Amino acid sequence: MWHFRLWDVQDVAVFLSVTLCVCHLTAAISISSSQRNLIRSVQEDVFFSVDVTCSGVPTIQWTFMSGAESRSIGTWQPGAFPNISVAYGSRVTACDNGSLGLSDLRLQDGGYYVVSVQDPAGNSRDVGFVLKVNEVLYEDLQYLSVTALALMVVAGLLMLTVWLLHKACRKIQASRRRRQMPEHDATELQPL
Ligand SMILES: *[C@@H]1O[C@H](CO)[C@@H](O)[C@H](O)[C@H]1NC(C)=O
Numbered sequence: 001m002w003h004f005r006l007w008d009v010q011d012v013a014v015f016l017s018v019t020l021c022v023c024h025l026t027a028a029i030s031i032s033s034s035q036r037n038l039i040r041s042v043q044e045d046v047f048f049s050v051d052v053t054c055s056g057v058p059t060i061q062w063t064f065m066s067g068a069e070s071r072s073i074g075t076w077q078p079g080a081f082p083n084i085s086v087a088y089g090s091r092v093t094a095c096d097n098g099s100l101g102l103s104d105l106r107l108q109d110g111g112y113y114v115v116s117v118q119d120p121a122g123n124s125r126d127v128g129f130v131l132k133v134n135e136v137l138y139e140d141l142q143y144l145s146v147t148a149l150a151l152m153v154v155a156g157l158l159m160l161t162v163w164l165l166h167k168a169c170r171k172i173q174a175s176r177r178r179r180q181m182p183e184h185d186a187t188e189l190q191p192l
């Protein structure tokens with residue numbers, strides 16, 4: 001009898017936990033994402049990859065936050081036309097699984113990105129991403145090449161100057177040799 005009652009209690013517990021688990025699963029919104037910290041360079045693209053699942057059709061909203069600033073990027077539902085904020089326009093790609101693509105990155109795009117998913121019952125869940133946007137390396141390279149070019153121009157000018165001076169020296173030497181005639185000394189010593 002005692003043994004039978006123990007088994008009964010266990011059975012009820014298992015039944016309860018399974019029921020709770022199933023309820024929890026059906027009510028929950030899940031947002032799976034692999035990478036939450038992304039680093040890109042200016043002019044590159046970024047893709048915030050998520051896979052949203054919930055009971056019913058979710059409403060996906062992406063918001064950008066940086067310092068005290070917070071602005072909406074876009075709101076959409078899978079299969080429907082996305083409502084993208086004018087400030088982002090054609091730079092945004094809205095995916096049915098909730099993912100957000102942002103192209104032609106600017107330095108100001110660096111910050112915190114939040115995806116907020118709401119199910120038809122009004123439950124919602126947020127997941128945040130951090131994006132760091134670095135200045136383009138090729139700007140440094142450009143600076144270096146401009147410096148190198150400037151140095152080459154200066155070197156070229158110096159070489160030209162040296163060559164011209166050398167030529168001028170030879171001319172002066174030649175004319176001096178020509179002037180070293182007896183009558184020349186006489187003209188030099190002429191009184192005013
Ligand atoms: C979401 O969808 C996009 C394009 O449809 C795909 O590239 C991306 O890998 C998907 N993300 C996940 C986490 O499934």
Ligand SMILES: *[C@@H]1O[C@H](CO)[C@@H](O)[C@H](O)[C@H]1NC(C)=O
Binds near residue numbers: 083085
């Ligand atoms: C699009 O979103 C903005 C706010 O982000 C809202 O004011 C506007 O009414 C929305 N447009 C549509 C068609 O839902």
